[in-house]
Amino acid sequence: MTGCASAEELANLAMGNLPPRKTARISSHLCGCPLCQAVSGQLEKVSALLQNVRYAAMPNYLSARLEAVLASE
Amino acid sequence: MSPGHRGDGGRLDGPSAGRCPVAVRVKRCPSGGGTTTGSQDQRSGRSSLPDARSAAGLRDSAAEPADADLLSWHIGGDANAFGLLFGRHRDRLWAVAISTLGDPEEAADALQDAMISAFRRAASFRGDSAVTTWLHRIVVNACLDRMRRKSAQPAATSGHEALLDALAPSGLLSDPAGRTDTAIDVNTELRKLVPEQQAALVLVDMLGYSVSGAAEALGVSESTVKSRCARGRARLLPRLAHLRPPATPSQSRRNRSAGPHVLPAQERSEEAS
Numbered sequence: 001m002t003g004c005a006s007a008e009e010l011a012n013l014a015m016g017n018l019p020p021r022k023t024a025r026i027s028s029h030l031c032g033c034p035l036c037q038a039v040s041g042q043l044e045k046v047s048a049l050l051q052n053v054r055y056a057a058m059p060n061y062l063s064a065r066l067e068a069v070l071a072s073e
Numbered sequence: 074m075s076p077g078h079r080g081d082g083g084r085l086d087g088p089s090a091g092r093c094p095v096a097v098r099v100k101r102c103p104s105g106g107g108t109t110t111g112s113q114d115q116r117s118g119r120s121s122l123p124d125a126r127s128a129a130g131l132r133d134s135a136a137e138p139a140d141a142d143l144l145s146w147h148i149g150g151d152a153n154a155f156g157l158l159f160g161r162h163r164d165r166l167w168a169v170a171i172s173t174l175g176d177p178e179e180a181a182d183a184l185q186d187a188m189i190s191a192f193r194r195a196a197s198f199r200g201d202s203a204v205t206t207w208l209h210r211i212v213v214n215a216c217l218d219r220m221r222r223k224s225a226q227p228a229a230t231s232g233h234e235a236l237l238d239a240l241a242p243s244g245l246l247s248d249p250a251g252r253t254d255t256a257i258d259v260n261t262e263l264r265k266l267v268p269e270q271q272a273a274l275v276l277v278d279m280l281g282y283s284v285s286g287a288a289e290a291l292g293v294s295e296s297t298v299k300s301r302c303a304r305g306r307a308r309l310l311p312r313l314a315h316l317r318p319p320a321t322p323s324q325s326r327r328n329r330s331a332g333p334h335v336l337p338a339q340e341r342s343e344e345a346s
Contacts, residue, residue, distance in 0.1 A: 007306075007307035011302070011303035011304070011307050015302060015303055016299075017296060017299035017300060017303060042310050043306050043310060045314075046306045046309045046313050049255065049259050049313055050274055051278055052255075053279055054240060055168065055172055056171075056177075056240065057164065058163070058164075058171070062177060065181065065185075066181060069188075070155065071156065073155075073189065073193070
């Protein structure tokens with residue numbers, strides 16, 4: 001087992017998007033590597049931060065504009 | 074698209090420090106977050122009927138026309154059918170547009186372009202996907218077109234105030250300002266990614282689409298969606314590492330799992346009040 005995985009590899013690993021051998025290799029490295037474990041945790045935080053961004057509903061004036069445009073089609 | 078199936082290999086509900094759950098996670102085993110599903114916040118309690126249904130005077134779900142029926146009525150010359158179809162999906166399509174573009178005017182323009190296109194091209198819908206998938210794909214493409222045009226122009230990012238307008242009030246009593254600041258930081262960094270990564274992260278991470286749902290909306294393979302999400306998250310990591318993690322990520326994530334396109338219920342109710 002050699003060096004640490006990249007953040008992108010760890011993100012792919014978390015999504016199950018790596019080939020089996022690479023999955024096995026990085027998984028076993030991860031088990032003994034606090035640094036890669038920390039990066040994995042931070043990747044999850046990135047997703048959680050994105051998930052917690054909330055947008056408001058369509059403003060009424062934009063909604064009315066769109067409905068008028070469609071009605072005129 | 075199977076509702077509720079995130080298809081992303083399963084993500085942990087909480088920090089993984091001190092454990093080594095990755096091999097387990099990859100095999101889609103339950104994470105350490107438990108299995109309680111009873112907690113419902115304001116995001117999951119949508120009960121009001123879609124506008125389209127009440128507008129049509131239909132109370133009985135059995136009498137509700139399918140999306141495909143509305144579309145074929147529209148093709149056949151029914152002047153109201155497309156409006157009903159749009160009304161039915163408006164909130165979710167808007168969420169895609171505003172989350173992807175981050176600017177209400179821009180999002181409304183993209184949504185308008187997309188709906189005019191769908192209106193005119195309805196006859197080209199071939200029925201090999203759900204109508205809602207078809208509509209999503211048109212909206213996503215309209216947004217991507219705009220993002221690509223914008224990224225070709227230097228420093229054409231939307232203003233801080235537009236973003237503030239676009240963000241929903243947090244509704245949290247504790248530290249609402251900090252939450253908004255965090256959302257602005259996250260947005261700012263997200264917009265620096267290439268459009269394809271942004272769109273994948275918006276659908277999967279922001280809006281909670283399943284990987285398969287995002288793949289259908291984007292017109293790419295599931296593996297491509299995963300690769301784009303992985304690269305985008307890795308790029309964002311050093312830029313967002315200083316931010317505090319959200320207070321209750323696991324709870325809100327669980328409540329999103331009702332379906333690939335289900336969006337927070339609070340959006341409409343806040344607009345109405």
